[in-house]
Amino acid sequence: AQSVAQPEDQVNVAEGNPLTVKCTYSVSGNPYLFWYVQYPNRGLQFLLKYITGDNLVKGSYGFEAEFNKSQTSFHLKKPSALVSDSALYFCAVRDPLRNTDKLIFGTGTRLQVFP
Amino acid sequence: EAQVTQNPRYLITVTGKKLTVTCSQNMNHEYMSWYRQDPGLGLRQIYYSMNVEVTDKGDVPEGYKVSRKEKRNFPLILESPSPNQTSLYFCASSFAPAEKLFFGSGTQLSVL
Numbered sequence: 272a273q274s275v276a277q278p279e280d281q282v283n284v285a286e287g288n289p290l291t292v293k294c295t296y297s298v299s300g301n302p303y304l305f306w307y308v309q310y311p312n313r314g315l316q317f318l319l320k321y322i323t324g325d326n327l328v329k330g331s332y333g334f335e336a337e338f339n340k341s342q343t344s345f346h347l348k349k350p351s352a353l354v355s356d357s358a359l360y361f362c363a364v365r366d367p368l369r370n371t372d373k374l375i376f377g378t379g380t381r382l383q384v385f386p
Numbered sequence: 387e388a389q390v391t392q393n394p395r396y397l398i399t400v401t402g403k404k405l406t407v408t409c410s411q412n413m414n415h416e417y418m419s420w421y422r423q424d425p426g427l428g429l430r431q432i433y434y435s436m437n438v439e440v441t442d443k444g445d446v447p448e449g450y451k452v453s454r455k456e457k458r459n460f461p462l463i464l465e466s467p468s469p470n471q472t473s474l475y476f477c478a479s480s481f482a483p484a485e486k487l488f489f490g491s492g493t494q495l496s497v498l
Contacts, residue, residue, distance in 0.1 A: 277428075305486070314390070314476055314489030315429075361428060373444065374487065376421075378428040 273298040273366040277377035284352045285385050292347040292380045294336075294362030303365040304345040305374065306336055310358045318360075321345060332356070352384045388413045392477050392490035399467055400498050407462045407493050409477030417480045418460040419444070419487070420452065422473040429476065435460055467497040 274297045284290045296302055303322050307315040319330025326338040336347045347360060359381050363374040390411045399405055411418065419434040421444075431444030435454040449471055451463040460479075464471060474494050478487040 307487075307489075312491075314491045315478075315487070316489070317486035320486060373419075373431055373434060376429040378426060 273302075273364055273375050275362050275364045275375050275377045277360075277362055277380045279380050280378075281381045281383060283383045283385065286354050287351050290349050290352045290356070290382065290384070292360050292362075292382060294345045294347065294377060295343050296345060296362075296364045297343060298364055298366040300367055302345075303367055304336075304338065305363040305365070306330065306334070306345075306347050307361045307363060307376075308332075308358050309361065309379075315361060318347070352382075354384045354386055357382055357384045388488065390477055390479055390488050390490040392475075392493050394493060395491065396494050398496045398498065401468055402466050405464050405467060405495075407464075407475060407477075407495070409460045409462065409490060410458050411460075411477075411479040411488065412458065413479065413481075413488065414457065415479035415481055415488070416457070417482065418454065419478045420450070420460070420462050421476045421478065422446065423476060423492075424473050432462070432475075467495075469497050471495065472497045 276295045305320045306318040309315045319328050321328045321338045329335045334349050359379050361379050362377040365374050393408045416437050420432040421429040423429050430446045432450050433452040435441045441452050476492050477490040480487045
């Protein structure tokens with residue numbers, strides 16, 4: 272069965288420092304992977320996705336994610352964090368062998384960027 | 387402006403009183419879904435629809451109904467709400483399964 276894990280409930284980082292939010296997955300085929308961000312009192316917003324191709328994917332707001340097939344990971348990264356990046360981040364996976372709109376979401380990681 | 391519109395934003399009701407949460411998208415998307423968000427559990431899919439009159443169960447469909455009579459609308463129906471359905475609900479839509487989801491702003495439901 273497909274699944275996705277976000278091992279950290281919260282990540283704290285100082286403004287200007289690099290940040291990493293971790294995600295690992297388990298699917299039967301080659302995965303479609305996504306990152307979404309949720310700001311307070313808002314719906315989720317798409318950040319980036321990986322389907323195929325270059326393992327380093329660039330997305331919105333300066334975020335990027337690295338697909339690592341051997342480690343079954345898709346960590347979200349940003350070289351220099353901003354206070355405004357503080358939000359709840361969700362990793363999601365879709366198994367392309369299942370022709371549905373179904374995404375499996377992780378439990379979320381709260382990113383707190385301190386001034 | 388491309389958007390997914392959910393109503394109401396907040397809803398407090400009592401056990402057993404039928405309610406409907408509306409969802410509408412203006413992007414001509416074929417795919418629409420409902421999710422509930424609970425602390426520590428992330429987002430879990432309730433129902434999804436791949437097109438008009440085509441709906442299917444997600445991971446947690448018990449106690450919910452949906453319909454897709456028009457492409458733009460995908461209402462979520464709770465026939466007899468119970469306190470364990472207290473949650474934050476999101477509607478989402480997309481062009482295709484591999485494409486990004488567009489989410490509504492959410493509906494915070496409290497069932498007393």
